[in-house]
Amino acid sequence: MPPAEPSAEPDAVPADHDSAERSGTERSSTERSGTERSGSRADGSRLDGSAGVEDTLDLELTEELLALIAEERNAGAARTRVTHELLGDPGAWSPATTAAGEFALVPVRPERDLAVVSRWMNDPAVAAFWELSGPESVTADHLRPQLEGDGRSIPCLGVLDSTPMSYWEIYRADLDPLARHYPARPHDTGVHLLIGGVNNRGRGVGTTLLRAVADLVLDNLPRCGRVVAEPDLRNTPSVSAFLSAGFRFSAEVDLPDKRAALMIRDRTYRAQL
Numbered sequence: 023m024p025p026a027e028p029s030a031e032p033d034a035v036p037a038d039h040d041s042a043e044r045s046g047t048e049r050s051s052t053e054r055s056g057t058e059r060s061g062s063r064a065d066g067s068r069l070d071g072s073a074g075v076e077d078t079l080d081l082e083l084t085e086e087l088l089a090l091i092a093e094e095r096n097a098g099a100a101r102t103r104v105t106h107e108l109l110g111d112p113g114a115w116s117p118a119t120t121a122a123g124e125f126a127l128v129p130v131r132p133e134r135d136l137a138v139v140s141r142w143m144n145d146p147a148v149a150a151f152w153e154l155s156g157p158e159s160v161t162a163d164h165l166r167p168q169l170e171g172d173g174r175s176i177p178c179l180g181v182l183d184s185t186p187m188s189y190w191e192i193y194r195a196d197l198d199p200l201a202r203h204y205p206a207r208p209h210d211t212g213v214h215l216l217i218g219g220v221n222n223r224g225r226g227v228g229t230t231l232l233r234a235v236a237d238l239v240l241d242n243l244p245r246c247g248r249v250v251a252e253p254d255l256r257n258t259p260s261v262s263a264f265l266s267a268g269f270r271f272s273a274e275v276d277l278p279d280k281r282a283a284l285m286i287r288d289r290t291y292r293a294q295l
Contacts, residue, residue, distance in 0.1 A: 108173040108194050109211070115242045118234040122227050123183035125234050127190060130177040132169070136162055139179075139189055142218040152216060174198070180215070180231060182222070189216045190235065195250045203275045204284055209245040212252075232267035236287045247289045252282040261285070268295035 117126035130139065140161040142148055149155035154164055168175045174197045180188030195201060195212035213235055217223050236249040253260040255274055261283045265271065269285040276282075287295075 108197070109176050109192055110242060112176055112178050112192055112238070112242075115238050118238055120230050120234045122230045125231060126181045127178040127192070127235070127238065128181050128186075130165060130169070130179060130189075132162060132165060135179055135186075136165070138186060138218070139165070139177075142189060142216060145218070147220075147223075148216050148218075180235075182227075182231075187218050187222050188231065189218060190214065192235075192239065200250075200252065200277075203277055204250075204273070207247060209243065210248050210250050211239050211243060211246045212250050213239070229263045229266045232263065232269075236268065237292070240287075240289050240292060249287040251285045252277065253285065255281045255283045268292060270295070 111129070112127040113129045115127060117124045119125075136158055140158040143152055143154040143161050144156070154160050165177055168177050168191070175191055175193035178190045178192060179186045180190050182188070191212075191214035193212045193214070195210040196206040196208055198212065200206075200212065201210075213232070215228070215232070215235075217228055222228075239246055239249050249269075251264060251269065252275065253264060255261070261271065264283075264285040267287070268291075269287045270291075272284040272286045274281060275284050
């Protein structure tokens with residue numbers, strides 16, 4: 023474990039037990055790791071949030087959707103760029119080369135992506151944590167505040183070897199209600215994640231992509247010193263996955279709907295972890 027940070031503040035502060043507010047990106051405060059919303063219910067090899075829930079069949083992606091994704095990646099003019107300054111444009115970030123393949127983030131466009139994201143949200147393994155099952159309008163209502171907001175949370179498809187296979191939310195943790203529960207630093211950036219297909223679950227892909235996305239954030243947001251997440255403290259495999267991806271366990275924090283493990287990936291220690 024790296025040495026303690028040179029700070030007079032602890033990494034966590036007592037929770038406001040009277041607060042029941044769920045953040046705009048919060049379900050940022052609802053783990054959403056892997057298939058949990060913390061950004062990724064990283065359950066180690068199961069950063070898919072499938073613990074205790076039966077997997078469903080892989081969702082088939084149409085050739086049309088794959089072609090649109092490829093077009094957006096290969097033709098910058100065809101892509102609707104994210105113009106907000108808070109997080110930049112994840113779609114413009116160079117793809118990451120990982121052990122699982124080439125991985126890139128592509129900002130969600132509802133007219134193209136709503137159907138597939140909604141189908142993922144209706145997978146029982148995902149719905150158990152994201153709580154967004156139902157018609158496409160449920161997912162649309164979740165996406166809309168992010169897409170129409172000030173850019174503090176950007177929903178993205180995770181594309182592995184040209185195939186959409188995961189959903190991510192990159193968000194400013196220091197501007198999120200999560201910041202009420204720990205001493206946030208300016209430009210702290212959080213991640214939420216779900217893995218969309220069972221073939222990508224249970225074999226370490228989630229951990230690999232957690233590390234890749236944390237590196238993408240740190241590489242492309244120079245003012246961000248830390249990437250944060252808050253998996254449920256009871257989810258030992260999830261916490262283990264974050265540790266394997268270079269995050270450190272910072273503290274236990276009481277959030278409105280769970281006791282969480284505050285996980286932090288430090289820019290300072292990224293070469294050592």
